[in-house]
Amino acid sequence: MSDVLHLTRELIARPSVTPDDAGCQALIAGRLARAGFAIEHLRFGDVDNLWATHGHGGPVLALLGHTDVVPPGPREAWASDPFLPEVRDGLLYGRGAADMKGSVAAFVIALERFVAAHPDHPGTVALLLTSDEEGDAIDGVRKVAEVFRQRGQRIDWCITGEPSSKAALGDLLRVGRRGTLSATLTVHGVQGHVAYPEKARNPIHQALPALAALAAKRWDEGYESFPPTSLQISNVHAGTGANNVIPGELQVLFNLRYNPHWRAERLESECEAVLRAHGLEYALHWHRGGEPFHTPEGPLRAAAREVLAAFTDGALPEESTGGGTSDARFIAPLGAQCIEIGPVNASIHKVDEHVRVADLERLPDLYLALMARLLAD
CATH class of the missing domain: 3.40.630.10 (Zn peptidases)
Incomplete structure (x- = not known):
């Protein structure tokens, strides 16, 4: 041997x-x-x-x-x-x-x-x-x-x-x-009965346009031998399990793999600008995995x-x-x-x-x- x-x-x-x-x-x-x-x-x-x-x-x-x-x-x-x-x-x-x-x-x-x-x-x-x-x-x-x-x-x-x-x-x-940057996004709404949506605020409905904008965003065209920067949504969770309750909160996990065009701080700012533009009430926790x-x-x-x-x-x-x-x-x-x-x-x-x-x-x-x-x- x-x-x-x-x-x-x-x-x-x-x-x-x-x-x-x-x-x-x-x-x-x-x-x-x-x-x-x-x-x-x-x-x-x-x-x-x-x-x-x-x-x-x-x-x-x-x-x-x-x-x-x-x-x-x-x-x-x-x-x-x-x-x-x-x-x-x-x-x-x-x-x-x-x-x-x-x-x-x-x-x-x-x-x-x-x-x-x-x-x-x-x-x-x-x-x-x-x-x-x-x-x-x-x-x-x-x-x-x-x-x-x-x-x-x-x-x-x-x-x-x-x-x-x-x-x-x-x-x-x-x-x-590539660099890696992970986020935990919590979108705040108001829980209520699905029959009375005017008395609640559905965080899923509010967040979907913002998430679609983030997912569709063209961040760059690549860098030398690096592919373009990519954002992927990996987890979405909301609700009580009942079909007649509007949830009060939505949690989303997403990750960016990015090339040397970017540093984590700039990407964070770009993402938060999208969320603010859609009027979300949210909390966001970032984890910088490495540049x-x-x-x-x-x-x-x-x-x-x-x-x-x-x-x-x-x-x-x-x-x-x-x-x-x-x-x-x-x-x-x-x-x-x-x-x-x-x-x-x-x-x-x-x-x-x-x-x-x-x-x-x-x-x-x-x-x-x-x-x-x-x-x-």
């Missing part, structure tokens, strides 16, 4: 449902300490974070990942126990196999090999892990980034191991992510393009800013250039999550080649 397959299985066997790390970081810290890394544990609330470094000064190359996983759902729906890793027909099954314990294990193996081959490498190579990526993302990399900002910790390049590939390992290079980031052409993208082409028989990867978001949104504001490279994402968060063993066994070489290209060439 290969080193990376063995370590991935060890990590999957620890049921680290967010925010519980279940001992994953302690296992990794022990290995990297033996390889000569300085280890720092940063625990905030119920969240474990690990910062492991080797070398001194700049440039600083950080590998970014998470040890937490989403809940497995009904275990009887899985062909095998989600926390008892099993290889079947060339696939490794288990919760976190693709998202992202396989990448984390590959990071560790690549780091061990890199410092063994280049003990006196220039700059600093680092690993940053959290157990709060799949959850609220409050006490994980967001909080670590605040600590780094306060103490002047520099990060020049960041490689996140999120499962980014579409059909084959290395066919996609993520060079940015968009984009890595321009430079050493990191050039190195990634060259390395991935070598791993895909010369085919250049698609360079994309699609998908949801990642913890890199907290590292980019520190001044870091950020990319994401990882295994195929077709099974993430699903029953019978899996990763190809052949892809998993190539991942350490891919990350090692990137480290060598950036810090040893």
